[in-house]
Amino acid sequence: ELVMTQSPATLSVSPGERATLSCRASQSVSSNLAWYQQKPGQAPRLLIYGASTRATGIPARFSGSGSGTEFTLTISSLQSEDFAVYYCQQYNNWPRAFGQGTRLEIK
Amino acid sequence: EVQLVESGGGLVQPGGSLRLSCAASGLTFSTYAMSWVRQAPGKGLEWVSALSGSGGSTYYADSVKGRFTISRDNSKNTLYLQINSLRAEDTAVYYCAKSAMPDVWGKGTTVTVSS
Numbered sequence: 001e002l003v004m005t006q007s008p009a010t011l012s013v014s015p016g017e018r019a020t021l022s023c024r025a026s027q028s029v030s031s032n033l034a035w036y037q038q039k040p041g042q043a044p045r046l047l048i049y050g051a052s053t054r055a056t057g058i059p060a061r062f063s064g065s066g067s068g069t070e071f072t073l074t075i076s077s078l079q080s081e082d083f084a085v086y087y088c089q090q091y092n093n094w095p096r097a098f099g100q101g102t103r104l105e106i107k
Numbered sequence: 108e109v110q111l112v113e114s115g116g117g118l119v120q121p122g123g124s125l126r127l128s129c130a131a132s133g134l135t136f137s138t139y140a141m142s143w144v145r146q147a148p149g150k151g152l153e154w155v156s157a158l159s160g161s162g163g164s165t166y167y168a169d170s171v172k173g174r175f176t177i178s179r180d181n182s183k184n185t186l187y188l189q190i191n192s193l194r195a196e197d198t199a200v201y202y203c204a205k206s207a208m209p210d211v212w213g214k215g216t217t218v219t220v221s222s
Contacts, residue, residue, distance in 0.1 A: 001169065034208055036152070043202055043212040044144075044152060055210065087152050091208035094166045096142075096154040 002026055004088055006099035012107040015078050021102045023071040023088035032092035035064055035073045038101075039084045047086075048073065078104075109133040109211045111203045116216030123193050127216055129186040129203030137161070137181040140207040143188050145199035146215075153199070156188065157207050166207075171197075193220045 003026040013019045023033065031051040036044040046055040048064035051071055061076040075082055083106050088099040115127040129141070142157040156177040158165045165177055176189040186203055200215040 032208070036209075038152075043214055044209075045212070046210045049208060049210070085151075089152075089154070089208070094157075095168050096157065096166075096207070098144075098152040098154060101151040 001095070002029070002090060002093050002097050004090055004097045004099040006086075006088060006102050008102060009100070010103045010105060012105050013078055014107045015080060017078055017107075019075040019078055019082075019104055021073040021075075021086055021104070023066075023073070023099050025069045025071075025090055027093075028068045029090040029092035031067045032090060033064075033066070033071050034089045034091060035062075036087045036089065037082075037084050038087065044087065075104075080106075109205060111205065111211060111213035113201065113203050113213045113216035116201065116218045118219045118221065119193055120222050121193060121195060121220055123220075124189070124191045125193065125218060127188040127190065127201055127203075127218070129188075129213060131184045131186065131203075131205070134205065136179075136184040139205055141179060141186045142204045142207060142209050143177060143186075144202045144204055144209060144212075145197075145218075146202070147196070147199045150199075155201070190218070193218075195220050 005024045007022045033051045035048040038044040052064045085101045110132045112130045143155040158177045174192045178187045198220045202215045203213040205211040
């Protein structure tokens with residue numbers, strides 16, 4: 001079964017700085033990788049699909065890259081509303097799989 | 108605007124059953140695959156199940172295979188998840204989501220399994 005591994009588990013960054021989150025697949029998922037943001041008490045929100053395409057309404061400071069087994073989500077200049085938990089998910093294979101999440105916290 | 112509204116959650120004893128529903132609006136429901144994703148308290152997201160627009164193809168996580176059944180009624184724009192033989196580890200918020208790569212999510216319904 002395909003496993004998604006995110007790192008780090010927690011990332012502490014100051015507002016205005018850049019944040020880089022990683023996601024690794026145990027086997028190739030091509031570019032079939034999505035990123036989600038989840039805030040406390042809320043449903044997840046789709047940020048990125050196809051590894052690098054921003055979903056509708058997502059600010060340009062969010063960018064995704066990678067293919068195969070290594071993926072990165074970059075937030076170029078952190079705003080206060082960006083502090084949340086981020087998940088990657090592969091949709092290349094069944095069953096689908098999420099990473100365990102990266103908590104982005106204010107430094 | 109696409110809206111998904113889950114219902115049917117509640118408190119149930121171990122070994123019991125529940126049927127969750129997800130009412131969809133703002134989309135041509137039958138043309139989209141749909142998914143269920145759950146989140147245990149304080150934990151991450153866990154993909155549970157999905158099915159095709161016609162309902163002819165279904166997919167399950169190994170952790171729920173044989174106990175959960177996903178289905179849909181396209182005439183009612185509604186997705187279902189029948190959950191049997193409930194265990195404490197099934198306690199979670201259950202989200203309904205549009206597509207096999209979830210792009211729109213409902214707010215979730217809470218299932219608590221406890222005696």
